[in-house]
Amino acid sequence: MSLNCSSVDCLLEQYYLSTVYSLEFIFGILGNGIVMFGYIFCMKKWTSGSIYLFNLCLSDFAFLCTLPLLIESYASGRWIFNESLCYSNRYLLHANLYTSILFLTFISIDRYLLIKFPFKDHIMQKKLMAVTISIGIWIVVMLEIAPILFFIELGNNSQCLSYGSSGMASSSLIYSACLSVTGFLIPLCTMCLFYMKMVSFLRNRNQQLTTSFSIEKPLTLVAVAVIVFFILFTPYHIMRNVRIASRINKWKLSDEAMITINSIYIITRPIAFLNSVINPVFYFLMGDNFREMLLARVRHMLRVMKCQCVYKFSSSHQESRDYSTDS
Numbered sequence: 001m002s003l004n005c006s007s008v009d010c011l012l013e014q015y016y017l018s019t020v021y022s023l024e025f026i027f028g029i030l031g032n033g034i035v036m037f038g039y040i041f042c043m044k045k046w047t048s049g050s051i052y053l054f055n056l057c058l059s060d061f062a063f064l065c066t067l068p069l070l071i072e073s074y075a076s077g078r079w080i081f082n083e084s085l086c087y088s089n090r091y092l093l094h095a096n097l098y099t100s101i102l103f104l105t106f107i108s109i110d111r112y113l114l115i116k117f118p119f120k121d122h123i124m125q126k127k128l129m130a131v132t133i134s135i136g137i138w139i140v141v142m143l144e145i146a147p148i149l150f151f152i153e154l155g156n157n158s159q160c161l162s163y164g165s166s167g168m169a170s171s172s173l174i175y176s177a178c179l180s181v182t183g184f185l186i187p188l189c190t191m192c193l194f195y196m197k198m199v200s201f202l203r204n205r206n207q208q209l210t211t212s213f214s215i216e217k218p219l220t221l222v223a224v225a226v227i228v229f230f231i232l233f234t235p236y237h238i239m240r241n242v243r244i245a246s247r248i249n250k251w252k253l254s255d256e257a258m259i260t261i262n263s264i265y266i267i268t269r270p271i272a273f274l275n276s277v278i279n280p281v282f283y284f285l286m287g288d289n290f291r292e293m294l295l296a297r298v299r300h301m302l303r304v305m306k307c308q309c310v311y312k313f314s315s316s317h318q319e320s321r322d323y324s325t326d327s
Helices: 008-041 048-076 083-116 127-144 169-208 216-246 255-272 275-286 290-326
Strands: none
Touching: 008 048, 008 255, 008 275, 048 083, 048 127, 048 275, 083 127, 083 169, 083 216, 083 275, 127 169, 169 216, 216 255, 216 275
C-alpha cells in the first residue's frame, strides 16, 4: 500500500468508498444500460417526460464513467493519473449530481401537468420545450459548478481530494452554501410543491367523480420519489458544508472531532450518488409505456433467437440425414 492509512476516515476511503462505488458502478451500468437500450431501440413516440428521463440516463452514465478512476485511487490510496483527469473527474461527478436533481424536479412538474391536463398538451409538455429545457439544464449546471474547478486539488500524498476536503475553506464554504441552496434546496422545495399539488388534485378529482378511482399507486409513487430524493441528497449537502466549515482555522477543532466529521462526510458521499442506481426504477414506474415497450422488444428478440436456433438445428439435422443417405 502506497499510503500509510490508519485513521478511521482514511480506512473508510480505502475500503468503504472503493467497495460501495464498485457496487454502484456494476448495478448502475446494468440498470442504465437496460434503460438506454430501451430508449434507443424501443421508444417510438417521444414525449416531454421521456426526454427528461433520457437526459437523466445520460447524466447517470457520465457519473458512472468517473467511478473506475475513483475506485482505483481509493483502493490504492493515491491518484496515479494526471492532474487534469482529477479535475474532470470531480467536475463530471458534481455535474451528474445537480443535473439529476434538476431533471427529477422537471419530471415531477411534467407528471403533475400530465395528470391535470390529460387530454391536451400544456406548453411545458411540448417536445421542443422539453428539449430546450433539457439543454438549458445542462448549460446552467455546467456554469453553476464551474467554480468547483478552483477548489479541487491534489493532496500531499498525490490524492485527488473531494470538493469538501480541498481548497480554501472560507471561500469554499460560501460557494458550497450557495450551491446547496440553488442546486438542491430550491429544486427540493419545487419538487415537494408540485407533488403536493398532485396529491391535492388527485384527491379532489376522486371526490368530484361519482365513481371513485384508485389513487393509491400515483400517491405511493409521489411519496417514494420525495422520500428518496430527501434521504439521498440531504445528508451529503449538510455534511459537505459541515466538513468545509470544520476546516476553517478559527474553529480550532480537535483531531478526533475532525476525523469524526470527515468520516460522516465520507459515508454520505456514495449515498448521494446512489441515485444513479435507483433512477432506472423511475423509468419503469414513470416512463410512458416504457416497461411495456421494453418487455415487448425483449420478447421479440427471444422469439427471433428461438427461431434461429430451431432453423439451425433443423438445417443441421437435415444435412446429417442427407449425408447418411449419400453414404
